[in-house]
Amino acid sequence: MASHPSALEVRGLTKRFDRPAVDALDLIVRSGEFYALLGPNGAGKTTTLRMVAGLLQPDAGSIAIAGIDALRDPVAAKQVTAWVSDEPMIYDKLTPLEYLEFVAGLWGVDPVLAERSARALLVSLGLEANMHERCEGFSKGMRQKVALAGALIHDPRLIILDEPLTGLDAVSARHVKGLLGERVRAGCTVIMTTHILEVAERMADRIGVITSGRLVAEGTLAELRQQNGRNDTSLEDVFIALVHSEAAAA
Numbered sequence: 001m002a003s004h005p006s007a008l009e010v011r012g013l014t015k016r017f018d019r020p021a022v023d024a025l026d027l028i029v030r031s032g033e034f035y036a037l038l039g040p041n042g043a044g045k046t047t048t049l050r051m052v053a054g055l056l057q058p059d060a061g062s063i064a065i066a067g068i069d070a071l072r073d074p075v076a077a078k079q080v081t082a083w084v085s086d087e088p089m090i091y092d093k094l095t096p097l098e099y100l101e102f103v104a105g106l107w108g109v110d111p112v113l114a115e116r117s118a119r120a121l122l123v124s125l126g127l128e129a130n131m132h133e134r135c136e137g138f139s140k141g142m143r144q145k146v147a148l149a150g151a152l153i154h155d156p157r158l159i160i161l162d163e164p165l166t167g168l169d170a171v172s173a174r175h176v177k178g179l180l181g182e183r184v185r186a187g188c189t190v191i192m193t194t195h196i197l198e199v200a201e202r203m204a205d206r207i208g209v210i211t212s213g214r215l216v217a218e219g220t221l222a223e224l225r226q227q228n229g230r231n232d233t234s235l236e237d238v239f240i241a242l243v244h245s246e247a248a249a250a
């Protein structure tokens with residue numbers, strides 16, 4: 001995957017419910033970058049990512065993950081992709097270690113390697129002390145971290161996260177950010193939605209802004225500022241200006 005220039009290439013992606021949620025969206029995320037997908041509530045971020053992750057069938061368009069046609073070959077695409085939703089689903093009766101070993105087994109990861117990776121993931125997410133406790137007593141934040149570890153256990157090259165930091169305390173958020181930063185430095189690609197603009201500002205190589213199912217701005221923070229003639233303002237100011245101007249144009 002590292003050899004393919006784009007980790008994700010979406011063309012004309014469209015999904016309609018009672019009205020268009022994603023509207024002929026074109027989006028390219030380069031291999032090895034940390035890409036933050038921003039947008040107001042209902043902009044179409046989750047719908048886009050659910051289609052990319054193979055959980056929702058598009059009405060039209062194409063999705064290529066590291067050059068793999070994800071609509072024609074969803075299994076190959078999923079093999080290199082992690083999906084972390086904002087509603088973590090884990091097995092309550094298992095301990096985190098058992099859960100990770102179970103997920104690794106589904107992916108066919110060698111058991112010795114799986115146990116080593118599982119322990120390393122749980123340690124880096126601050127769950128070392130809870131490794132052998134059943135997940136049923138865990139808080140939402142702890143469950144979120146177990147779900148994240150489960151999504152990373154098969155060593156995916158493209159990591160897609162929908163609001164991964166919501167509900168996490170400062171220490172847990174730091175663990176998650178640290179882990180994602182590490183993965184990017186190791187050559188993985190991260191695509192993340194967030195309403196925490198400060199995180200996008202600090203972590204993202206590039207930022208895309210979606211409103212009404214379309215990409216309305218994209219670039220580094222410096223480029224977004226420049227495009228908006230706001231050279232010394234925060235991402236929050238740029239974001240609000242963008243969303244206002246799109247709403248006014250609609």
Ligand SMILES: Nc1ncnc2c1ncn2[C@@H]1O[C@H](COP(=O)(O)OP(=O)(O)OP(=O)(O)O)[C@@H](O)[C@H]1O
Pocket residue numbers: 017018020021039040041042043044045046047048
């Ligand atoms: N299963 C569904 N059935 C009907 N409408 C849906 C469904 N899922 C999403 N939508 C609609 O599609 C639009 C885009 O929703 P989506 O969840 O993708 O937005 P979002 O950008 O992720 O928003 P948020 O920031 O609030 O999570 C919204 O109008 C939403 O109501």
